[in-house]
Amino acid sequence: MNHYTIETHDLDVYFKDFKALDKINLSVPEGSIFGFLGPNGAGKTTTIRILLDLMHPEKGKVKIFGKELRQNRVDILKRVGALIENPSIYKHLTGRQNLEVIRKLVGVPKTRIDEVLEIVRLKSNADKKAKGYSLGMCQRLGLASALLTDPKLLILDEPTNGLDPSGIIEMRELIIELNRDYGKTIFLSSHILSEIEKLATDVAIIDRGRIEFLGKLDKLYNQNSGLNVNLDVNDLNKSISILENSQLNVSKSDDDTLNVQAESKEHIANINRILVEAGIDIYSIKSDNNLESVFLNITQKLDQ
Ligand code: ATP
Numbered sequence: 001m002n003h004y005t006i007e008t009h010d011l012d013v014y015f016k017d018f019k020a021l022d023k024i025n026l027s028v029p030e031g032s033i034f035g036f037l038g039p040n041g042a043g044k045t046t047t048i049r050i051l052l053d054l055m056h057p058e059k060g061k062v063k064i065f066g067k068e069l070r071q072n073r074v075d076i077l078k079r080v081g082a083l084i085e086n087p088s089i090y091k092h093l094t095g096r097q098n099l100e101v102i103r104k105l106v107g108v109p110k111t112r113i114d115e116v117l118e119i120v121r122l123k124s125n126a127d128k129k130a131k132g133y134s135l136g137m138c139q140r141l142g143l144a145s146a147l148l149t150d151p152k153l154l155i156l157d158e159p160t161n162g163l164d165p166s167g168i169i170e171m172r173e174l175i176i177e178l179n180r181d182y183g184k185t186i187f188l189s190s191h192i193l194s195e196i197e198k199l200a201t202d203v204a205i206i207d208r209g210r211i212e213f214l215g216k217l218d219k220l221y222n223q224n225s226g227l228n229v230n231l232d233v234n235d236l237n238k239s240i241s242i243l244e245n246s247q248l249n250v251s252k253s254d255d256d257t258l259n260v261q262a263e264s265k266e267h268i269a270n271i272n273r274i275l276v277e278a279g280i281d282i283y284s285i286k287s288d289n290n291l292e293s294v295f296l297n298i299t300q301k302l303d304q
Contacts (some may be wrong), residue, residue, distance in 0.1 A: 004066075005030045005153050005185040006051065011060035013046055013209075020046050021057065022209045028187055028202070033179050035200030035217075036189040037295065043209045044189040045084075048157050051187070052082055064153065078106075081151035085158055087142025091131040095122055095141050098130055102145045116144040119182070120174060136167030143174065154178065155187045160195055168195070175199055193295050205298055212298050228288040229268055231258040234281040242278045243271065262287070 006028035013021035021043050028034045038044050049055045050062060053073050062069040064076045090098055099113045117123045120140040125133070130141065139159060146154060159175070160168045176199065178184045190196050196203060203220055205213040213220055230253060233239045239258050243250045248271065249261040262268045268287055275282060 003030050004028060005032075005064065006034075006187060007063040008047075008050075009061045009063075011047070011050060011057045011062070013043075013050070013055075013057050020209050021050075024060070024206075024209075024211055026204055026211065026214065028185065030185055031179070031183065032202045033175065033186045033188060033200050035196035035203045036187060036206065037191070037193060037196050037203060038189075038206035039191055041208075042191075042206045044191075044206060045157060047206070048082075048084070048155060048187075048189060051155060052080070053077065078149060079151050080153045080155060081143075081146030081149065082155045083139070083142045083146050083157065083159055085161060087138060087145065089130050089133075089138055089141060092129060094127050094129055095133070095137075095144075096126040098141060099144055099148065103148055106149050108148050108150075112148055112150075116147045119147060119178070120144045121170070134164075134167065136163050136170055139163065139167070139171060140174070147178075151184070153185045153187065157189050158191070159188065160190070160192060172199060205295060207298070227262045227264070227268065229260045229262050229271065230284075230286045230288070231260065231271075231275070232283040232285075233258055233275065234283070238278075239275055239280050242274060242280070246274055 004027045006026060008024050008026045011021050011024035012019065024043070024047060026047075036044055036047070046055070050057055051064070051069075053069055065079065067076060069076055090101065093101070096113060096117070099116065103110065103113060114123070117126050120143050122137065122140055122144060125137060130138065133141065143159075156175070160171050163171060172195070175186055175188065179186050188196070188199065197217070200217055202215065203213065203217055204211055231239070236252060236256060236258060240250050240252065243258075243260060251259045253259045260271055262271060268285065272282065272285060
């Protein structure tokens with residue numbers, strides 16, 4: 001039994017002499033929210049285009065639902081819904097009319113339109129023209145189109161890009177709901193690291209066409225345990241010299257707090273102890289172990 005919804009094997013893509021993808025191996029567990037993370041130009045969209053059979057790699061294979069994409073294109077793609085950056089929406093039509101256009105193409109019953117409008121919370125605006133929709137509403141309408149065929153797999157390319165904070169929260173809640181309540185496997189690309197951190201169960205980090213990490217979010221934290229610690233203290237200069245004498249990497253932050261690089265939680269406790277024993281008053285300690293610092297660790301290491 002296959003537990004991976006998507007598997008890619010050694011995908012290579014060239015644009016003339018430029019190698020855009022280099023041996024991309026991905027395994028996306030069934031039922032996961034899979035975050036595909038990488039800076040601009042890393043190769044996310046190119047990979048997604050291959051997953052949707054919109055372009056072909058020079059080398060490598062793609063399996064979706066356990067079957068080879070090239071040989072089972074139609075059968076596979078009718079069970080995949082996609083939202084690629086800006087959904088194509090007819091602005092002079094209402095949300096419902098837009099969905100009706102797609103519904104006729106994909107051949108699902110008319111009743112499905114109300115179901116998808118309900119899921120993406122657009123029912124009350126369904127009969128308004130799309131030209132009056134916010135970007136968030138357009139994205140949700142795009143998602144509603146992708147949901148018409150009730151696909152098992154959703155591929156979303158930067159779904160929160162350009163949305164305002166409330167639009168981001170709505171989209172995030174929707175993605176979680178589609179995964180949890182509707183059993184969709186979700187493959188989601190983003191360069192917004194904190195977004196992936198809030199959503200994903202599994203992560204791949206791509207940088208310059210190569211996969212630098214693949215696995216569970218927890219594993220990513222454990223493997224890259226570098227922590228950025230900020231301390232608010234009563235005597236900044238004295239604290240810096242005490243910690244420097246203990247061979248620690250210390251600096252002054254812009255907001256006049258102390259910034260220390262720690263390797264583990266135990267290390268933070270030790271820093272705290274050193275300062276307290278030296279008579280320093282500590283007002284606050286904040287450690288920053290979000291995906292952003294982990295991600296920067298991984299990609300910056302490559303520059304060295
Ligand atoms: P972004 O978030 O900026 O879209 P991305 O991670 O999606 O970035 P891709 O669009 O996949 O990155 O691009 C990967 C690399 O391949 C980039 O260096 C890009 O300039 C290059 N590239 C993409 N499409 C083409 C093309 N049609 N011709 C030449 N180079 C291309």
